[in-house]
Amino acid sequence: xxxxxxxxxxxxxxxxxxxxxxKAEMADNGPVRGTMVIRPYGYAIWERMQRELDDRIKAAxxxxxxxxxxIPESYLRREAEHVExxxxxxxxxxxxxxxxxxxxxxxxxxxxxxxxxxxxxxxQSHRDLPLLINQWANVVRWxxxxxxxxxxxxxxxxEGHTAHATQADANAxxxxxxxxxxxxxxxxxLGIPVLVGRKTERERFAGAxxxxxxxxxxxxGKALQMGTSHELGQNFSRAFGIQFQDESGANxxxxxxxxxxxxxxxxxxxxxxxDDAGLRLPPRLAPVQVVVLLVKADGDSGTQAAAIxxxxxxxxxxxxxxxxxxxxxxxRAVEWELKGVxxxxxxxxxxxxxxxxxxxxxxxxxxxxxxLDGLAPRIAATLEEIQAALHADALARREALTVDxxxxxxxxxxxxxxxxxxxxxxxxxxxxxxxxAAVSVRCLxxxxxxxxxxSAEPGLVATVAKxx
Amino acid sequence: xxxxxxxxxxxxxxxxxxxxxxKAEMADNGPVRGTMVIRPYGYAIWERMQRELDDRIKAAxxxxxxxxxxIPESYLRREAEHVExxxxxxxxxxxxxxxxxxxxxxxxxxxxxxxxxxxxxxxQSHRDLPLLINQWANVVRWxxxxxxxxxxxxxxxxEGHTAHATQADANAxxxxxxxxxxxxxxxxxLGIPVLVGRKTERERFAGAxxxxxxxxxxxxGKALQMGTSHELGQNFSRAFGIQFQDESGANxxxxxxxxxxxxxxxxxxxxxxxDDAGLRLPPRLAPVQVVVLLVKADGDSGTQAAAIxxxxxxxxxxxxxxxxxxxxxxxRAVEWELKGVxxxxxxxxxxxxxxxxxxxxxxxxxxxxxxLDGLAPRIAATLEEIQAALHADALARREALTVDxxxxxxxxxxxxxxxxxxxxxxxxxxxxxxxxAAVSVRCLxxxxxxxxxxSAEPGLVATVAKxx
Numbered sequence: 001x002x003x004x005x006x007x008x009x010x011x012x013x014x015x016x017x018x019x020x021x022x023k024a025e026m027a028d029n030g031p032v033r034g035t036m037v038i039r040p041y042g043y044a045i046w047e048r049m050q051r052e053l054d055d056r057i058k059a060a061x062x063x064x065x066x067x068x069x070x071i072p073e074s075y076l077r078r079e080a081e082h083v084e085x086x087x088x089x090x091x092x093x094x095x096x097x098x099x100x101x102x103x104x105x106x107x108x109x110x111x112x113x114x115x116x117x118x119x120x121x122x123x124q125s126h127r128d129l130p131l132l133i134n135q136w137a138n139v140v141r142w143x144x145x146x147x148x149x150x151x152x153x154x155x156x157x158x159e160g161h162t163a164h165a166t167q168a169d170a171n172a173x174x175x176x177x178x179x180x181x182x183x184x185x186x187x188x189x190l191g192i193p194v195l196v197g198r199k200t201e202r203e204r205f206a207g208a209x210x211x212x213x214x215x216x217x218x219x220x221g222k223a224l225q226m227g228t229s230h231e232l233g234q235n236f237s238r239a240f241g242i243q244f245q246d247e248s249g250a251n252x253x254x255x256x257x258x259x260x261x262x263x264x265x266x267x268x269x270x271x272x273x274x275d276d277a278g279l280r281l282p283p284r285l286a287p288v289q290v291v292v293l294l295v296k297a298d299g300d301s302g303t304q305a306a307a308i309x310x311x312x313x314x315x316x317x318x319x320x321x322x323x324x325x326x327x328x329x330x331x332r333a334v335e336w337e338l339k340g341v342x343x344x345x346x347x348x349x350x351x352x353x354x355x356x357x358x359x360x361x362x363x364x365x366x367x368x369x370x371x372l373d374g375l376a377p378r379i380a381a382t383l384e385e386i387q388a389a390l391h392a393d394a395l396a397r398r399e400a401l402t403v404d405x406x407x408x409x410x411x412x413x414x415x416x417x418x419x420x421x422x423x424x425x426x427x428x429x430x431x432x433x434x435x436x437a438a439v440s441v442r443c444l445x446x447x448x449x450x451x452x453x454x455s456a457e458p459g460l461v462a463t464v465a466k467x468x
Numbered sequence: 469x470x471x472x473x474x475x476x477x478x479x480x481x482x483x484x485x486x487x488x489x490x491k492a493e494m495a496d497n498g499p500v501r502g503t504m505v506i507r508p509y510g511y512a513i514w515e516r517m518q519r520e521l522d523d524r525i526k527a528a529x530x531x532x533x534x535x536x537x538x539i540p541e542s543y544l545r546r547e548a549e550h551v552e553x554x555x556x557x558x559x560x561x562x563x564x565x566x567x568x569x570x571x572x573x574x575x576x577x578x579x580x581x582x583x584x585x586x587x588x589x590x591x592q593s594h595r596d597l598p599l600l601i602n603q604w605a606n607v608v609r610w611x612x613x614x615x616x617x618x619x620x621x622x623x624x625x626x627e628g629h630t631a632h633a634t635q636a637d638a639n640a641x642x643x644x645x646x647x648x649x650x651x652x653x654x655x656x657x658l659g660i661p662v663l664v665g666r667k668t669e670r671e672r673f674a675g676a677x678x679x680x681x682x683x684x685x686x687x688x689g690k691a692l693q694m695g696t697s698h699e700l701g702q703n704f705s706r707a708f709g710i711q712f713q714d715e716s717g718a719n720x721x722x723x724x725x726x727x728x729x730x731x732x733x734x735x736x737x738x739x740x741x742x743d744d745a746g747l748r749l750p751p752r753l754a755p756v757q758v759v760v761l762l763v764k765a766d767g768d769s770g771t772q773a774a775a776i777x778x779x780x781x782x783x784x785x786x787x788x789x790x791x792x793x794x795x796x797x798x799x800r801a802v803e804w805e806l807k808g809v810x811x812x813x814x815x816x817x818x819x820x821x822x823x824x825x826x827x828x829x830x831x832x833x834x835x836x837x838x839x840l841d842g843l844a845p846r847i848a849a850t851l852e853e854i855q856a857a858l859h860a861d862a863l864a865r866r867e868a869l870t871v872d873x874x875x876x877x878x879x880x881x882x883x884x885x886x887x888x889x890x891x892x893x894x895x896x897x898x899x900x901x902x903x904x905a906a907v908s909v910r911c912l913x914x915x916x917x918x919x920x921x922x923s924a925e926p927g928l929v930a931t932v933a934k935x936x
Contacts (some may be wrong), residue, residue: 028586028589030535030536030538030582031536031539031540031543031582031585032536032538032539032540032573035536035537035538036536037533037534037535037536037586038533038534038535039533040531040532040533040601042533043531043532043533043534044531044532046534047532063508063511063512064508064511064512064515065505065506065507065508065510065511066505066506066511066514066624067498067505067506068498068499068500068503068504068505068622069503069575069606069608069622070498070500070503070559070608070621070622071499071500072499072500075499087566088565088566089565090564090565090566091538091561091563091564091565091573092561092562092563092564093559093560093561093562093575094560094561094562094563095559095560095562095572096558096559096560096610097556097557097558097559097610097612098555098556098558098610104563105500105559107537107561107575114498114499117499118496118505121496133508137606138537138605138606140537140538142564142565142566144565153538154536154537154538156534
């Protein structure tokens with residue numbers, strides 16, 4: 001392995017994170033406190049996430065739309081819990097076009113309020129339901145302790161908003177998004193095993209009846225909430241007047257859901273798979289899956305490296321050629337390791353003379369000389385192996401750092417370095433004490449891992465952890 | 469043609485436009501003055517535009533990134549012309565997180581200032597150049613006379629920002645984007661012929677040395693500025709300190725460009741091709757290229773309509789099945805005409821008995837019975853015919869409504885209903901008079917249509933028109 005330029009994870013995990021973000025050229029801090037600049041490599045990762053998520057969201061029947069950034073302040077006040085939850089975090093436009101506004105405009109912290117004003121116009125009959133809308137947008141929540149990607153004043157996300165004729169249909173859709181979009185994407189693309197569960201009342205979304213979540217474990221044993229899906233009941237439909245005529249001609253309030261994931265997922269990706277040499281990107285997500293590294297400009301090495309690159313591209317691999325022979329080989333190797341590119345193909349004259357190139361796996365640093373003949377399928381297979389290996393690594397860590405405990409004190413202790421599983425019946429009354437000890441209930445699950453229908457169900461398991 | 473539900477264009481073109489936007493479910497007005505809700509069908513059109521533009525932008529070597537929405541007010545003031553141009557249009561956040569901010573944050577009207585602060589950090593050496601960045605984002609400019617898609621307080625766009633080692637390189641890149649991204653997209657995808665020219669000093673971007681533009685003619689003979697590409701010279705690099713060491717070791721200020729197109733293009737699309745029955749979408753852009761309309765649920769018609777849909781989808785056509793037989797056939801036909809879907813395939817039992825379906829072209833309402841056998845290639849060919857026909861229609865209109873004139877008075881007269889071409893040497897001193905008559909110089913071109921190197925060149929032709 002090339003010598004690392006990062007603070008080692010064991011020494012200082014938060015500093016390692018900041019180092020990776022900077023050295024892999026993922027992001028910079030913006031000038032207004034808590035904002036960030038997403039640099040091209042970080043943005044390419046986000047674009048890949050968007051594409052994979054958008055495909056799944058569309059497959060679940062939702063259509064993309066776009067609602068305004070500015071929300072009249074009065075809209076926020078219509079749902080009591082919602083305004084209480086978001087008020088401390090709002091950014092407010094008071095002046096525009098050289099004048100003071102009659103009514104201040106809030107920069108959206110989330111869009112339930114403004115979207116539901118339009119749902120109320122569009123929904124008249126049961127034939128208009130379900131109404132399934134998603135938007136990709138920036139939102140703003142003023143953060144006291146910002147951290148790049150994980151908790152920023154402005155972030156990018158998708159937010160889904162739906163209206164249904166029955167509570168059962170709304171519930172089924174919230175769970176469908178949780179499982180078929182968020183969990184599937186986390187497992188299958190990000191290679192991050194996630195706990196799928198229900199939030200406690202204390203942790204749920206402001207204005208929701210139920211919040212479902214996927215929670216991942218990061219490299220330091222802490223939890224990261226990676227996506228949430230909410231059942232809003234009729235809270236917003238009553239506040240905003242979303243009514244429909246049912247088949248019998250009676251007026252009913254719609255049942256609703258909302259759900260979102262954000263650029264926070266880039267932080268999850270960094271912390272779930274990264275090591276002391278930098279990022280390790282799962283191949284299905286990686287914007288660059290393979291880098292072809294020209295060792296030096298000897299003989300026809302350059303031509304061959306370009307030909308190999310083209311051949312891989314043709315077979316559908318996302319590949320980049322690095323022929324910057326003016327920069328030392330070692331320095332370039334370190335750069336690609338930092339960026340977590342899954343496979344590095346080193347093309348040098350000695351290997352080429354024997355019809356070989358050197359293949360280096362980023363996940364385990366394994367090196368092998370492989371034949372040029374049959375290279376593309378060989379690499380495609382290696383990429384799948386790496387995808388599986390990263391998931392296996394993350395799962396092994398979670399299993400090693402998860403313990404079953406019997407008391408709240410033991411839960412607090414175990415949560416210092418991983419996940420503590422405790423009977424919810426034991427922890428229910430102690431949630432305040434857990435929070436005072438700087439840990440929290442990440443989610444509730446049934447003993448078989450299934451989603452609880454309510455937090456009052458007997459026999460539930462609570463997972464307690466420190467969280468980002 | 470089904471009976472129209474729109475105000476006829478001849479009667480009231482602006483009202484026709486508003487009607488189409490509403491009836492085709494493209495957009496709604498937002499609650500904060502001048503904002504808009506882009507509804508799913510309008511957004512699907514924008515997504516198709518994004519995909520086509522993004523491919524071309526990436527092919528031109530630029531990489532996507534994301535910069536913050538909020539810009540410290542002081543940044544705006546660093547470039548004198550820039551702040552003067554944008555000050556009247558700014559929206560300002562004065563309060564956030566429950567407190568008054570020490571420095572107000574401006575909601576970006578465009579991102580030259582904040583991006584160049586980072587360019588100054590990233591650019592050190594000539595080896596860092598050219599630096600080619602693009603972002604997809606929302607921006608806010610307070611509009612006095614908002615009109616949906618055309619002029620909204622918040623709009624969606626892409627904005628490119630680049631830095632180069634030489635003026636020649638910056639010029640070449642600004643022109644490359646103009647020709648290979650904007651003009652190519654307008655012609656080849658939107659099917660809108662555009663004038664490619666240079667803005668006068670009076671019309672150029674605040675802070676630019678030169679602004680290049682593509683200008684389309686709308687259905688009422690007015691001009692619409694569809695995209696601009698700017699040479700910024702060293703104006704911003706001097707204001708923000710973007711310096712690099714050249715090959716000789718001397719410090720130089722970078723030469724820059726910026727360029728953008730926005731959701732305004734959706735308005736262009738509506739007004740360039742629409743007719744009294746609604747939108748007419750060019751097939752290469754259309755989110756739905758073909759609708760398969762099940763006439764009624766007789767016999768196996770439904771099964772056959774689904775099979776035809778699947779067959780077309782498999783051959784790469786963007787197709788939708790409309791089997792809502794509970795809604796009258798006429799009403800559904802009107803809906804698809806309003807939405808401008810290029811080809812409608814009507815599937816009914818009588819046709820099917822003879823192995824036929826009915827193909828209806830949206831552009832000219834031509835109807836033909838065609839064999840099921842060989843349907844997909846037949847439709848693919850028809851889509852290309854429609855693409856060409858829409859472009860031809862728009863070009864014919866522009867030619868019919870463009871006149872060469874010799875005096876400023878005649879230019880004003882001709883610009884009431886189309887484009888007036890006048891020698892720039894004649895119009896140069898009369899630009900103020902033109903503006904007072906509510907017309908403007910849309911662009912300057914050489915007599916052979918080429919781009920002028922400066923507005924001082926002799927023999928240039930000015931195109932004068934009313935503009936959106």
